[in-house]
Amino acid sequence: MATEVVKKESKYHEAFDALKARKPSVAWVELVRDSAMDVFESLGFPTVANEEWKYTNLAQLAKESFDIASSVEDLPFSAEQFSFPETFDSHVVLVNGIFRSDLSTTSQVEGVVALDLFDAIADARYSKMVRDYLARNANYHDRGLTALNTAFLESGVFVLVPKNFHAATPLQITYVADSAEAQTANFPRVLLVAEENSSLTLVERFVSTGQHPTFTNAVVEIVLMDRARLKHDRLQQENAEAFHVASTSAELGHGSSYNSTAINLGGKLARHDISVVMNHEGAECWVDGLYVVGSDQHSDTHSVIDHKQPHCNSHQLYKGILDGNGRAVFNGKIYVREGAQKTDAMQTNKNLLLSPQARVDTKPQLEIYADDVKCAHGAAVGQIDQEELFYLATRGIDPKLGKNLLTYGFAEEVIGKIGVESIRAQLDEAVLTQLHAPLPTEV
């Protein structure tokens, strides 16, 4: 079944009504969806008049008409093509935002719960937890896109890592935006709760299939309880026609650790909002990323790291590679709230421009309201260094190859942070292919 939505937000309303008829839920979920739809209808898509969207224009996205496809029968792909050797047996697949148990293999994630979020709501074992945490960190009241995702809640993934459980196998969630038949919109939703002293590696991968444009609007909420540890590798590899907007919101418990590496390669227009709230003492986070944009691509990362309590550390390295007329935005805010003493916060954004037409707008921001803290931040925009090229040339490496090697090296500092080996190898290749910058042999 497919419901068409078009430019006017009232068309989203039509689709919304159809969804409610198709997938009714318990009273609190109905309330959340209704309230979210109200918010979306009053806020709509953000415009460039909004400071947070100054450099990213969604006007075209708002005008496009998309189908909201609840299910796709004949899939032009197999799930295995998106998993990695390390995640072959621990792979959850969403197609157009809908959990597909027929495509998912979760036998190896023993101990870790990974099921359809909608089923979890109806499951007595998990319903209270979902109710406690869903739409808590991803606040939709002042965000039109988050509200839109929340209104269209009908599936998604609920992940629970039980207390004291240390998952040996990474869990992968693949989000397929399929547009084989028509332009589609999809609203993936994930809630991950890691209980006390548990640990997991989560791999998220966004891909698209089909030729038509897709609109992915994903919301991922992460709750780390005391001393929980999450390694989070996020790969956005949608195709050149895709609109991708997503938010990742993490709340860190006492002594917990959140280590995120977000790689943004795909999309015609991609926006990722990542927010980490350090609500308890002794938490630590790494919020790293790489964006690679070529011609006719736009990639925007907005990051917020909020130190609310003392003795928390945050580390941030975002790098960007821009080619052709590619555009990128990095906006990184770090708040150190009153009383958050002994905070250690480090933020770096570095950009490599491979073409004179490429452009990046970078804005690292530190707001400090405590006096006993260690904070540093910086941003750099540069080109390939001529002395480095000369050095490589004196070793027999011609300037074109040298440029590719230096670009690879620039990306590698972030790619090297990815926890899963075969992902690192595949990304090296993906980055160089995207930049039409091959190296002669696998390096």
Next chain:
Amino acid sequence: MLEIRNLHAAIDGKEILKGINLTVNKGEVHAIMGPNGSGKSTLAKVLAGHPSYEVTVGEVLYEGRNLLEMSPDERAREGVFMAFQYPIEVPGVSNAQFLRLAYNEKQKHLGGEELDPLEFKDLLKERAKVVEMEASFMSRSVNEGFSGGEKKRNEILQMAVLEPRLAILDETDSGLDIDALRVVAGGVNQLQGPENAIIVVTHYQRLLNYIVPDYVHVIADGQIAREGGKELALELEEKGYDWIKAQMHESATTLAPAN
């Protein structure tokens, strides 16, 4: 192997080399000495093809070919190697990756066999002995976080892997302690043979105790002011560069009436 004829070179319009003549045959070791600012490092960079330097007059023949018409990477693939005074850091690229790429580019050029990562690892292990480098250096990013001595040793390792016909060492001794100097010099000596030549550019005589030159050329103010055998280096050590400068001044004065 190398013939430099009346070489003039400038940077930003300022002439640094003012007519260098030098012939290097295979099997020879030449030392280029001179005070700071004399142009000896410029000579090394011009030979390697640094784009900031412009050759205004003169020619350089390498194996009978016009070296100055070759791009820096082509020179390297043809066997010219320069060990940098300040080796460049290449973040994110491991030493092993970098060296294999350079090695294979040269092999490709010369029609030799390219090596895959495993085969190359063996070769690298063998060559690393020349400079007493540990395996852990191979997986580290090129020169990143290396000490001064480690960087210089890494230069000699690259030389060992690429087996140049003409190696130019640009102040390789600067900043080295005596142990590192011994290792670096030992590496260079192992790589020296009847088929290749080495040009050692240095300010001090110290390195020449370890790498013994056949010829010593002293550059002052962009020209070769004096030439001789290895004993010239010792004489310089004793009398200092002022001695050369004074002599130059003298000859200039002598010439003056002829103008």
